[in-house]
Amino acid sequence: MSAAAGQSSATGGMFISRAQATIFLGGALLFMLLFFVGPMLMVIWSSLQPPSGGTFANYERVYNDGYYWRVLLNTLRISMWVTITTFILGYTLSYYMNFHLKSPMARRAIYIIVVLPLFTSNIVRSFGWIVLLGRDGLINDGMRIVGLTDGPVQLLYTSGSIIVALSYVMLPFMVLTVNSIFQNINPSVIEASRDLGAGPIVTFLKVTFPLSLPGVVAGSLIVFTLSVSAYVTPSIMSGGRVAVMPILIYDYYMVQLDFSMGATLAVLLLATTIAIIGVYLFILRRYSNR
Amino acid sequence: MVNTGRSLDGTSERPASIIEIDSITKKYGQYDALHEMSLSIQKGEFLSLLGPSGCGKTTLLRIIAGFLGPTSGDLRIDGRSMRNVPPNKRPVNTVFQNYALFPHMTVVENIAFGPRRQGRAQDAIAADVKRVLGMVGMHGFEDRYPRALSGGQQQRVALARAIVNQPRVLLLDEPLGALDLKLRKRMQFELKRLHGELGITFIYVTHDQEEALAMSDRIAVMRQGRIVQLGTGEEIYHRPNSAYVADFIGEANLIACEREADGKFRLPGNSTPLPLAGPDAPAAKLMIRPEDISFGTAEAGQIGTTATIVQSVFLGHWWRLSAMLADGQEIVICPRDNTADTPAIGAQVPLRWSQQAARMLGE
Numbered sequence: 001m002s003a004a005a006g007q008s009s010a011t012g013g014m015f016i017s018r019a020q021a022t023i024f025l026g027g028a029l030l031f032m033l034l035f036f037v038g039p040m041l042m043v044i045w046s047s048l049q050p051p052s053g054g055t056f057a058n059y060e061r062v063y064n065d066g067y068y069w070r071v072l073l074n075t076l077r078i079s080m081w082v083t084i085t086t087f088i089l090g091y092t093l094s095y096y097m098n099f100h101l102k103s104p105m106a107r108r109a110i111y112i113i114v115v116l117p118l119f120t121s122n123i124v125r126s127f128g129w130i131v132l133l134g135r136d137g138l139i140n141d142g143m144r145i146v147g148l149t150d151g152p153v154q155l156l157y158t159s160g161s162i163i164v165a166l167s168y169v170m171l172p173f174m175v176l177t178v179n180s181i182f183q184n185i186n187p188s189v190i191e192a193s194r195d196l197g198a199g200p201i202v203t204f205l206k207v208t209f210p211l212s213l214p215g216v217v218a219g220s221l222i223v224f225t226l227s228v229s230a231y232v233t234p235s236i237m238s239g240g241r242v243a244v245m246p247i248l249i250y251d252y253y254m255v256q257l258d259f260s261m262g263a264t265l266a267v268l269l270l271a272t273t274i275a276i277i278g279v280y281l282f283i284l285r286r287y288s289n290r
Numbered sequence: 291m292v293n294t295g296r297s298l299d300g301t302s303e304r305p306a307s308i309i310e311i312d313s314i315t316k317k318y319g320q321y322d323a324l325h326e327m328s329l330s331i332q333k334g335e336f337l338s339l340l341g342p343s344g345c346g347k348t349t350l351l352r353i354i355a356g357f358l359g360p361t362s363g364d365l366r367i368d369g370r371s372m373r374n375v376p377p378n379k380r381p382v383n384t385v386f387q388n389y390a391l392f393p394h395m396t397v398v399e400n401i402a403f404g405p406r407r408q409g410r411a412q413d414a415i416a417a418d419v420k421r422v423l424g425m426v427g428m429h430g431f432e433d434r435y436p437r438a439l440s441g442g443q444q445q446r447v448a449l450a451r452a453i454v455n456q457p458r459v460l461l462l463d464e465p466l467g468a469l470d471l472k473l474r475k476r477m478q479f480e481l482k483r484l485h486g487e488l489g490i491t492f493i494y495v496t497h498d499q500e501e502a503l504a505m506s507d508r509i510a511v512m513r514q515g516r517i518v519q520l521g522t523g524e525e526i527y528h529r530p531n532s533a534y535v536a537d538f539i540g541e542a543n544l545i546a547c548e549r550e551a552d553g554k555f556r557l558p559g560n561s562t563p564l565p566l567a568g569p570d571a572p573a574a575k576l577m578i579r580p581e582d583i584s585f586g587t588a589e590a591g592q593i594g595t596t597a598t599i600v601q602s603v604f605l606g607h608w609w610r611l612s613a614m615l616a617d618g619q620e621i622v623i624c625p626r627d628n629t630a631d632t633p634a635i636g637a638q639v640p641l642r643w644s645q646q647a648a649r650m651l652g653e
Contacts, residue, residue, distance in 0.1 A: 188390035191357055194377040195384045196455065197407035206403075210394050 047263035058264035068248075068265065072272060075244040078162055078234070079227035083220050085167040090174030090219065095208075098182040099190075114175045117168065126236035129165045130156060157239035165237045166227050173226065174219040181215025217284060221277060228273050245269045308333040308458060308491050309354065314363030316349055316515075323349040325515040326363070331459075336485050336492045338502040340538070341512035347495045350512075351461050354493065355384050368458060378407070382459040383452040387467060389444045391436040397423075397447050398432045404455040422450040425484065442473045453484070459491045466501065478504050499539045503527065511535050533651045536577045543583075543621050544575040544651070555650060557595045559616025564593065568650035575651050580624040581608070582647035585633065587640045594642040597621055599633050613639070 016024070050057040062068045093114070101107050117125060132138050133155040143149045155161055185208065193203040231246040238247065245265060252262030309331040316324040324346045331337050339347040352358040353365060356377035365372045367381060383404070391400050398419055405415040423429050426446035436444055445465060452460055462481075466474045482505050485492050496502050502509045503523040511519045511526060511534075519526055519535045530536035533544050547555040547564065549572050554563035557576065568574040578593075588594025597613035600620075604610075609632050611623040623641065625632070633639045 186388065186390060188386045188388060189392060191355075191377070192384070192386060192390040192392070192451075193403070194357075195355060195382075196404035196451070197378045198403070199376070199378050202407065207392060 043263045043266055046260055047267050050260050051258070058261055059268075061261075062264060062268060068268070071243045071248055072245055072268065074159065074242070075228060075246075075269070076272065076276070078159055078166070078244060079224050081163045082166045082170055082227040083224045085163065086170045086174040086223050087216065087220055089167070090171055091178055091212075091216065094175050094178040094182055098179065099208075111179075115172050118172050122169065122232045123236065125169065126165055126233050129161065129168070129237060133161055133164070157237070157241045159242055162234045162237045162242060162244070165233050166230055169230075169233055170223040170226060173222045177219035177222060178212060178215040181212050181218075185211050213284075217281075221280075225273060225277070228269065306333050307331060308368060309493075310364075310366040310369075311350070311354075312364045312366065314350075314353060314360040314365060316346070316353065316358065317361040322515045324353070324360070327515070327517060329510060329517060329520070331491060331493065334489055334491055335507045336482070336494065336505055338494045338496055338506040338509045339512055340496055340499060340502040340509050342497055342538075344514075345512040346515040347497075347512050348463060349515075351384075351463055351493065351495050354459070355382055355461055356380050381457055382461055383455050383457040384461040384463065385445075385448050385452050385465045387463045387465065389436075389448040389465075391444055391447055391451070393436055396433050396435055397428065397439070400436070400447055401451045401454050404451065408455075418454050419450075422454045425453070425487070426450045426480075441468055442477065445469065445477060449481075449484070453488060453490070456488075457490060459493060460488075462492060462494045464495055464497070467496075467498075474501070481505060503539070509539075511538060528647075529649065530577065530651065533575045533577065533653055536649075536651060541580055541622065541624075543578045543580060545578070545615065545619055545621065546573060547576055547650070548573050557593075557615070558619060560595055564650065565645055566648060566650045569652035571652055577649045577651050578643050578647060580610070580622040581626055583621070583623045583641050583643045584625055585623075585639055586642050588642040591645050592642045593645055593648055594640060596638055596640050598638050599635050602632050602635060604628075613641070 047058055048055050053060075093110070097107050097110055101110070130137070134140070135152040135156070137155070139155060140149070140152045143153065144151075189211070190203060190207060193207045194200075198206060229246055230244075231250060234242070234244045235247050235250075238244070246269075249262050249265045249269070252258045252265065307330040309329075311327055311329040311331075314324055314327050315322060327346075327350065339350060341347050349358065353360050354367075354372075356372065356375065372380060392403065395403070401419045401422060402415050405418055420429075423432070426449050428443065428446050428450065431439065431443065431447075436447070439447065445468075448465070465481075466477050469477060478501060481492075481494075485505075494502070494505065506523060508520060508522055509526055510517045513534055519531050521529075526535060527539050530539065530542075536542040537544060545557060547557060547568075549555055549568070550563075552563070555566070555568050555574060555576070556563050564576065566576070595615065597615050599611055599613050601612040602609060606628075608624045608626070608628045611625075611632060613621050613623060615621055621641070
């Protein structure tokens with residue numbers, strides 16, 4: 001946050017002297033060095049200091065044990081589904097808000113409803129889901145009354161419940177990013193498409209969607225990275241039955257006090273996430289420069 | 291269909307009209323953006339909708355394009371009602387005020403967008419795109435993105451993108467508004483040339499009366515959702531039907547005159563009644579264009595008065611003199627002869643103009 005603020009004031013359109021630029025940029029840079037790059041290097045270094053064995057003993061252990069890979073894969077799978085879910089819900093909601101909702105009051109109301117979850121604590125929100133999804137929760141009761149099920153269905157403490165709760169938390173980020181892009185689309189460009197003979201569907205596919213792509217990319221990256229590193233929501237929603245990487249990392253650091261192994265898993269998660277984002281952006285660039 | 295009956299009525303323009311606006315009203319809440327407007331636009335003509343902002347000209351254009359639906363009334367293009375026909379199914383194309391080029395497409399992709407929707411063969415599309423690029427003088431810019439083009443170039447691409455579809459009617463929404471004066475003049479000329487070459491009906495929205503005069507076959511002067519006068523540029527300039535039109539088109543002196551006890555209008559300070567029939571109202575305005583006034587005593591068939599010169603400015607192609615009438619009203623004089631000596635400031639001079647050049651107008 002501080003880095004972004006520093007940069008934007010440096011490029012804010014006003015002319016500033018070299019000295020001022022140094023101060024603005026320097027502050028942000030120093031902050032990043034102290035609190036991001038520094039700890040990052042310490043984590044990498046720590047991962048190379050196993051209590052026993054050679055320098056890469058931890059990495060060998062992770063590589064040879066299928067468990068870590070399964071947790072990593074599960075983490076990525078959950079994050080992917082959260083990204084897809086928030087994209088579908090957030091994109092359609094933003095689309096509706098920007099192109100169909102005429103009344104500014106209604107638009108504002110939806111905006112507030114979407115952002116409202118951000119004002120409550122993560123923990124409170126997750127416990128809310130427990131009330132809803134539990135064995136005697138609203139949904140199970142409802143299904144029993146309607147006659148859909150005989151006994152309670154396991155909704156809580158599954159990957160599914162993590163996906164649902166995380167999507168709920170992440171939705172605002174998707175809506176806010178996509179919305180800001182939609183607002184920047186010149187409405188007469190969409191009219192021009194209709195004017196030139198394109199129906200509503202072709203207009204969406206050829207004009208609206210391609211123009212909104214930067215918002216989709218930014219939104220999905222934010223949601224994916226936040227989901228991969230989410231700890232509170234998955235740990236409450238998993239009830240200890242489903243493991244994701246942040247839970248595992250926390251466990252090594254705080255329970256088993258094996259800092260080195262925790263660091264190894266953190267590095268692994270970071271590297272995989274960066275690799276996935278890299279591939280994602282590479283494919284996108286190939287596609288859009290076609 | 292009672293087409294046969296209609297042509298026997300003797301309304302000879304009927305078959306040639308391409309757009310029929312039939313008593314269209316567009317309401318926004320209590321406010322009438324268009325009020326029971328009827329207008330028939332002829333095939334191949336260049337019609338300008340002229341008026342200040344908020345007069346409803348853009349609303350009318352958007353109704354023709356299909357982006358807005360009328361509150362009541364009907365619109366027919368080629369005799370077919372456009373009710374419930376979406377914009378993409380109408381035989382019209384629009385050149386938007388801010389060009390509205392697709393920012394994610396190159397010049398060629400922008401222009402080919404329309405033809406591709408018709409599902410035409412690739413090479414036929416390519417040939418058409420090439421042809422219209424030539425017409426607007428944009429060869430060599432095929433693979434540029436809109437952001438890499440100047441305003442004037444974007445304007446040409448927007449034009450090419452619209453005409454490549456060979457619409458029955460081309461709608462232009464203040465297309466030259468964002469260009470500088472010099473470029474605007476050149477584009478006016480080119481639009482006029484394109485209109486001649488293509489034979490398409492042009493409906494041109496503008497608030498610039500000079501632009502409307504320079505290009506249009508007919509001008510519809512609009513005010514508060516109504517057409518106040520419809521005619522050729524010459525008709526509207528020389529024979530405005532209201533003070534509003536006279537004031538809007540070109541420069542006009544509008545001298546307030548009161549109907550006196552004998553029922554005749556007189557100019558302020560004059561004893562001779564005006565030889566013009568005025569509107570049926572206690573007050574009216576005498577309209578006279580500054581260039582129709584000359585110095586000298588009125589002769590037969592002329593109207594004369596005296597005024598005191600207040601200011602004189604040499605503008606190159608003519609002098610512009612400002613004078614004061616007996617009751618303090620200002621009158622502007624631009625004598626046609628710019629080499630003649632002009633009266634000094636403070637001089638009281640006789641003015642005269644032909645009866646035919648003057649008109650008595652209501653508001």
